[in-house]
Amino acid sequence: MVLTTPLKSNSIKIMLLGSGELGKEVAIEANRLGCEVIAVDRYANAPAMLIAQKSYVVDMKNKDALLDVILREKPDFVLPEIEAINIEALFEAESKGIHIIPNAEAVNKTMNRKNIRVFAAEKLNLPTSKYEFVSTYEDLEAACEKLGYPCVVKPVMSSSGHGQSIVKSKEEIITAWEFAKSDARGSADELIVEEFIDFDYEITLLSAKNDEEVVFCPPIGHIQSGGDYIFSWQEMEMSEVALKKAQEIAKKIVEGLGGRGIFGVELFIKGDEVYFSEVSPRPHDTGLVTLITQSQSEFALHIRAVLNLPLGFEFLTPGASAAFRANKDSYIPTFEIEKEVFSKNSRFIIFGKPEAHPKRRMGVLLVSDKSSKEALQKAKLLIDKIKLK
Numbered sequence: 001m002v003l004t005t006p007l008k009s010n011s012i013k014i015m016l017l018g019s020g021e022l023g024k025e026v027a028i029e030a031n032r033l034g035c036e037v038i039a040v041d042r043y044a045n046a047p048a049m050l051i052a053q054k055s056y057v058v059d060m061k062n063k064d065a066l067l068d069v070i071l072r073e074k075p076d077f078v079l080p081e082i083e084a085i086n087i088e089a090l091f092e093a094e095s096k097g098i099h100i101i102p103n104a105e106a107v108n109k110t111m112n113r114k115n116i117r118v119f120a121a122e123k124l125n126l127p128t129s130k131y132e133f134v135s136t137y138e139d140l141e142a143a144c145e146k147l148g149y150p151c152v153v154k155p156v157m158s159s160s161g162h163g164q165s166i167v168k169s170k171e172e173i174i175t176a177w178e179f180a181k182s183d184a185r186g187s188a189d190e191l192i193v194e195e196f197i198d199f200d201y202e203i204t205l206l207s208a209k210n211d212e213e214v215v216f217c218p219p220i221g222h223i224q225s226g227g228d229y230i231f232s233w234q235e236m237e238m239s240e241v242a243l244k245k246a247q248e249i250a251k252k253i254v255e256g257l258g259g260r261g262i263f264g265v266e267l268f269i270k271g272d273e274v275y276f277s278e279v280s281p282r283p284h285d286t287g288l289v290t291l292i293t294q295s296q297s298e299f300a301l302h303i304r305a306v307l308n309l310p311l312g313f314e315f316l317t318p319g320a321s322a323a324f325r326a327n328k329d330s331y332i333p334t335f336e337i338e339k340e341v342f343s344k345n346s347r348f349i350i351f352g353k354p355e356a357h358p359k360r361r362m363g364v365l366l367v368s369d370k371s372s373k374e375a376l377q378k379a380k381l382l383i384d385k386i387k388l389k
């Protein structure tokens with residue numbers, strides 16, 4: 001295989017739109033390959049800005065502001081790192097020859113649940129939960145009645161569980177409606193109502209794509225609380241049939257979206273049935289565990305895929321991750337970490353976010369062990385040994 005790598009020059013410019021914990025790891029990997037990193041986010045001193053060569057504080061939902069910063073820097077690659085980005089700016093930058101990862105249309109589809117759901121279920125015929133889209137309270141009631149209880153109500157544009165609820169009875173619809181409107185991270189003008197899938201477990205199937213191939217990481221199991229991940233582990237034990245179906249679904253969605261980069265394909269598994277839930281065209285939070293389990297983490301694979309380099313890696317050891325979420329506000333977040341956390345098989349990564357707020361993810365604990373079950377057990381114990389001062 002002959003790959004045309006752009007590594008002839010050491011001044012490839014990579015712009016991160018969103019500079020949180022995931023972007024920080026991407027920035028580290030990009031720096032290691034001699035790329036220049038420009039970090040952009042809505043606030044100063046965001047984690048990736050601590051690594052980047054240059055940074056900008058910009059309202060990324062504002063088309064003109066975002067386009068200005070992209071065109072001023074003219075990066076070789078723009079890597080969206082969060083969902084709340086002005087999509088028109090990305091389309092316009094792309095039309096001017098700037099390479100958006102994986103491509104502006106894929107970002108457009110995945111930032112809106114309606115777009116990605118219609119694409120996955122109706123164009124690619126992937127199995128998903130049943131669903132309805134609604135914009136009025138009356139239609140929400142009708143959709144909940146149609147899909148039955150429990151059902152899941154989500155704003156079409158949001159992330160990390162914001163504005164999302166499980167509705168168990170007709171009486172709870174009003175609370176779900178109000179919560180969607182008040183808590184959405186994007187826009188709650190339209191909502192999706194999904195059939196509740198009583199899955200046995202859920203996974204993220206990290207899938208890296210360059211111009212030649214798609215490679216899959218071993219499946220990552222995870223536990224969510226309020227729509228945000230708290231524990232993940234790799235590898236998740238699955239039946240051969242379910243794993244094969246999961247990879248087939250992931251291949252279809254990733255090839256359907258096109259472009260290069262890593263994708264976090266979220267799937268629900270019940271017996272041997274696999275349901276497509278959603279996909280991030282960027283590293284996935286549950287994939288932080290690959291920092292300890294794989295020879296090339298999801299962040300290293302992302303950069304390799306972006307640069308169209310080979311995507312080989314090894315699964316080195318089973319492992320688990322535990323998200324450290326703040327329990328209070330703090331403008332000088334300092335950590336109290338007990339000695340046990342620094343064992344030979346565990347480490348704690350502090351993201352360096354300048355402010356803590358209740359539930360904000362501030363760090364991640366990584367553990368390796370003989371099995372992912374044992375790693376998870378240890379992660380559950382050790383995460384309680386870390387506190388915000």
Ligand SMILES: Nc1ncnc2c1ncn2[C@@H]1O[C@H](COP(=O)(O)OP(=O)(O)OP(=O)(O)O)[C@@H](O)[C@H]1O
Binds near residue numbers: 196
């Ligand atoms: N239809 C469903 N049936 C059962 N559980 C669901 C359903 N939809 C979502 N969930 C649960 O809620 C979690 C969050 O949902 P989803 O991934 O759609 O939201 P999100 O806000 O995009 O989260 P993130 O951005 O962290 O991935 C899922 O990982 C799953 O545990």
Ligand SMILES: NCC(=O)N[C@@H]1O[C@H](COP(=O)([O-])[O-])[C@@H](O)[C@H]1O
Binds near residue numbers: 020353361
């Ligand atoms: N599920 C998406 C996800 O994990 N995104 C990660 O969280 C950051 C935002 O954190 P913040 O809300 O604490 O600023 C994002 O920048 C990204 O790194």
Ligand SMILES: [Mg+2]
Binds near residue numbers: 266278
């Ligand atoms: Mg999700």
